[in-house]
Amino acid sequence: MKRAINIALQPELPDDVRSAVMEVTARLGQLPGALLPVLHGVQDTLGYIPPDAVPLIARELNLSRADVHGVISFYHYFRSKPAGRRVIYLCRAESCQAMGAVTLEKHIKQRLGVDFHQTTANGAYTLEPVYCLGNCACSPAMMVDDELKGRLTPAGFDAWLAAEVK
């Protein structure tokens, strides 16, 4: 992989983004195969990986911008735009399908007024599909941030949402 050396290509970055990238790359950059840990670190800090941060990440890891961009775009989990305050991962996989996930998916989309990969107008929730949460004995399942819910029904979702809003 080639090093990107053109300094002029480094866009101006907001301070929080620059310092997040510098902190994470200083801490994890020396790991063998550091790119995924670094991208996780940046996303954990900022909530997403701003496209403008890609040249800086690339420079700090001695990679090309194409390498970094290619990895971000390959993995479903990495996001290039900010998410809502909470991210809802709804399982679409077979075990959940067998227990009514298709109906649940329609209900949740209608209830939140968004499709997959979208954020509600008030910025509260982002809805993402996921292909198995490993909770297949308690299907259908969803995970909100890292809180797992099992045997979810449309009514159960509504009750959860109502409790959230309070």
Place this chain on the structure above:
Amino acid sequence: MSITVYVPRDAGALSLGAEAVATAIATEASRRAVDVQIVRNGSRGLYWLEPLVEVVTPSGRIGYGPVQAEDVGALFDADFLHGGEHVLALGATEDIPYLKSQQRLTFARVGIVDPRSIDDYRAHGGYRGLDAALAMDVAAIVQTVTDSGLRGRGGAAFPTGIKWRTCLDATADQKYIVCNADEGDSGTYADRMIMEGDPFALIEGMTIAGLAVGASHGYIYLRIEYPHAQRALEAAIASAEAQGYLGADVRGSGKPFRLEVRMAAGAYICGEETSLLESLEGRRGQVRFKPPLPAIEGLFGKPTVINNVVTLASVPIILDKGMAFYRDYGMGRSRGTLPIQLAGNLKRAGLVERAFGLTLRELIEDYGGGTASGRSVRAVQVGGPLGAYIPVSQLDTPVDYEAFIAIGGMLGHGGVVVFDDSVDMAAQARYAMEFCAIESCGKCTPCRIGSTRGVEVIDRIVAGDRTERERNEILLRDLCQTMLDGSLCALGGMVPLPVLSALDHFSEDFSGTAHHAAA
């Protein structure tokens, strides 16, 4: 005297309210001034009873479940702390038939021990396998694993000892042990249960693998969807290091072994071993050509043993009790036990570890208790999203790698997903292709393009008239053959299994006019 109460911290139990139950028990105990010690164990795998609370009494552990926080007051009133009668009382947990009839070797400690305590692990037979291995010649360790008949539990069922032997025979300055904990197949959760409920078993298995092949560093590549497992593993690794079971000098042997958890990022394909290695190296998870085999040229170009969680967690008991103990379970070329994960539409979904050889029907009817919806079973998908849909007429197939291949399926990682008669099998076939299109790494054309074309062809079959349907069915079968023959890895190469099995066994669902009665 303090009374010990177990409340699982397994993600599945938590998803049903176990945290609130633990809090309620602690609150109620302090309100009533009773001395209760709450231990957060893994799950016994009886998920219809979760949250399953257990109380330690002189006559053993007594179970109560499924318990919700609002039941806690009544449980105290019923004196559950001394095994009192209550509508949720289950008697001695070990005597629940679902559990009692199992042969738990790999899962011997899951749900029993405190996963955060290395002392509890040792008190339940932990690290005896490592002690045995440390007293053996490296070649003898590999031979023991080979002779036990253990095959990769991740899906491909490759003999573990042969993989280890190849890596042992390779000469290099550095070798690696990689644990594939990217358990992405729908209907599977055995890896998660082990990592959350008995993480030291995995750590011990990896340490033994490291000793056996001469690797000093291990990686656990864990899916991002498993935050609870991540916390359990990191805590366990820290205690193993603190107690000298990991580090520069494992148990005074002079041999180093270090372990690191690396988080994946939501790509199904990274469960394929070569894309997993690409991902660990910091790249897009694209499949590599084989050869070279990872055992010869794997992670960072070095000889690498890459095994699934269940495989590695089965190693300690083999070293502890000997290869014959393990090998004597099972049938044919499938030796030992398989942790089977019952999922989908079942009354009693959960984990069943049994020797190979029991039938799907026993699993679904005797253990699973039939469908949760009360309707009849119509199709069973075994082996994840790339596994065949099995009709009721084939339910007497035994759980055995070769028997499943013989009926055009695969056992895979042992996930069994049951569908009732409301299922639309054309929709399931379409989903299989759609899933492949979403998750394809893009390296080879049959998978990358074929999956998208597959979705379109299935749509045309369902929407078309009879002539259109017949024409497109020929096309779909031809496409599936191309994917089978022309894909580099199992994703494109096996997605035809669910598609063709749906088409072969449930062809009525593909005629758009004959809408399935209950769909």
